Amino acid sequence: MNNSRRSFDVLVVGAGPAGIAAACCAAQAGVRVGIVDNNARPGGQIWRGETQDSNVADAADWLRKLASSRAEILAPMEVFAQPEAGRLTATSSDGVCELGYKKLILCTGARERFLPFPGWTLPNVMGAGGLQAVVKSGMDIAGKKVILAGSGPLLLAVGAHLRAHGADVRTIAEQAPWSRLIRFGMALASRGRKISQALQLKKRLSRIAFRAGCWVVAAEGDGKVESVTLRTVHKTWREPCDYLACGFHLVPNTELASLLGCELRGGFVRTDEFQQSSVSGIYCAGEPTGIGGLELSIAEGQIAGFAAAGQRERAQEYFGEQKSQRRFSMALERAFMLRDELRPLASAETIVCRCEDVKFGRLREQSSWRAAKLQTRCGMGPCQGRICGPAVEFLFGWKAESARPPIFPVAVESLAATACAE
Amino acid sequence: MRAGAYDVVIVGAGIVGAACAWACASEGLRVAVIEADIIGGGATGAGMGHLVVMDDSKAQFALTRYSRSLWQQLVTELPGDVEYESCGTIWVAADQEEMEAVRQKKEFYETRGVPAEMLDAKALRMAEPNLREGLAGGLRVPGDAVIYAPCAARFFIERAQSRGAELYLPRVVTGITAEGVRLNDGTVIAAHRVVNAAGTWSPMLTPGIEVKKRKGHLVITERYAGFVKHQLVELGYLKSAHSMTTESVAFNVQPRRTGQMLIGSSRQFDMEGKGVDANILRRMLGRAAEFLPGVNRLSAIRSWTGFRAATPDKLPLIGPWPGHENLFLATGHEGLGITTSLGTAKLLVDQLLRRTSEIPIAPYLPSRVPESVHA
């Protein structure tokens, strides 16, 4: 195994929109910048598969800016530990890479929230973003019957994308009621850009049944999903499908921030207006500071990039955008709040922790997250609680604990290599 | 139940406190267990969970052998989630000098009725093909086992509860008095006897007892069923366990029933922080790879630390605390609390009821004058 070592004035973790913006701005300020991502190419989840020639204007713009910047792209590489302050360790295809930094910007993005319901562990029940990612990376979805269920704007975007790839998108079931969506729509109306995006989406989704106030209660099938049971306050029915794509809005990836000792508040990384976390020299931008979408991520990334590179005046130029987008973020949170009917979906026999196959009935007997971990191994598998943690928090109100190295499973020799001081 | 009705209040629901609660309740005593956090949340949950006979001293041998026999009697009653695996231990000898020590160890065990089997280099390779070539051999102790200790502690508590014991959780004891214990909300729980089974927290409740925190690190892997078949320990383990001042690591790998490998071990004194120390991790994993090169390629999913309650002479404190008529101790089990929990509980009950124990109690009494560590 080869170990290599690099050092940067500003190191950015995560090459989604926030990270790309941060890296570009920091590099523009003339300091030595590195940007790490666990995917082979920059773009994050939202711009997965996009290139500099993309017809998604934002994506093409920023990917071009990044490519022409002096920021060094380190990918694919997965950060798993910080053996000492100022030095991260990451796995790459040829061993462990040590990444020294003076300033760090965490742009670790978000993942989908999954809620357990009977049948959710069947093959072909996937995340909405998950199915989209797989299609973007080469899977053929043409002609397949797809039902999307869950919550949040991602469902629509994914529905449109899958349809463009020939999927037979039958139904989009959004758990939030129309009343909240309409209020959210009015908030959008005050933003030209968001509303035009929404209208475009609507066009691409014409003739797909979009149901608000509708949620999945079960998935059925033998060996893989074959049908889905949906419910509104008025009725319950079953629909056949080849794929069920579901996601209940997003949860931030805060494991690295936790590992580094950054303070969280309400599950998000707390930052000052320059995006600096409670740990001096460690900044955070994008979804980990609050689920706010693309524009907020980019604004925060720009602020963090300039601030970390010592150009606070230039960072301040984006305060207005940051503030206005945060209002959108709050509207988003209100609109897609999870309804209480989603809590009792799991039965005693429903698996909650998919790594260790821990059932809801056993978890119900526990007094806390720690007790659940110790007595049932919930959250003790390789995903380290990333999937069951947010579900358990929604179901029982238990909060996950602090992170420990490695924050992703790594070979024993890589974990051992974390301290090879010179 | 009316205040003052308890015969015994046990502070701490780690595996030792839980076993004591079960033993006391089984004798018809009215028992309360008070736990500040969760069942098995301290060293019980952080440790490896081995049931081993150890020969660091004659007294340690006597207590571990006694306790292991109590575990063996219990096997059929243990619920599935205790994950009892009678995998046995192999003490691995790196060279001929260590093989000589293996011979002595075998004789020591066998003359005391504990079966043990010498393995030469070839037999060791047959038993554990993933060990590196060139090792001299080892000693197999087939009666040793591993368990998942937090569920064992819960099982003991459930048994105690079925015999009338009451569990107070989460409730924090702030002081032990002549009347019983005082909780942080001012409540007094009255009892004739109090057992301090609070592990590393025990000195906070009973100033003057010689229990210090000894930090350990562990790493667990993904599932690789059959990668090793026995608990593997380097013969030098006791040397590591002995060093009282410095930090030390030793090769100790356990196969769990899940197929996961649990990799240890490390010992550090005077460390308060719970943080994972990258240098200790490197040394500990490096040591494991020296014996078991293939471990390097296994996927590690988690590392953590915990604290053992260590005494200067490596023996637990079991019995009355001199000068305090109502106070008993069951603490200071260092890295052997899982194994010795059942023996400790028996000895403690014998002390409470003023009976003679099946093994001599003197080496474990808190009033003892420590003998030489090398028995």
Next chain:
Amino acid sequence: MPKAFSVTVNGAQVDATEDMTALAAILLSGTTTLRRSVSGEQRGALCGMGVCFECRVTINGEHHCRSCQIRCAQEMDIRTDE
């Protein structure tokens, strides 16, 4: 155009490119079950972005590889853990 080659999924040849993930190749081969869970359930991919570990398969003899994070390469041998 990305280079085209084939990979092996449970012994069968599947056309692939280096832009494709191992997971996409598995799904293209018609396999939907990627692994058996610890209690024996059939499982497929979930998150598609490397966090859920449901898509673990054996790649070139190495167990527990996240197929959604690994790109296809020439002569790659993929085995689902059914």
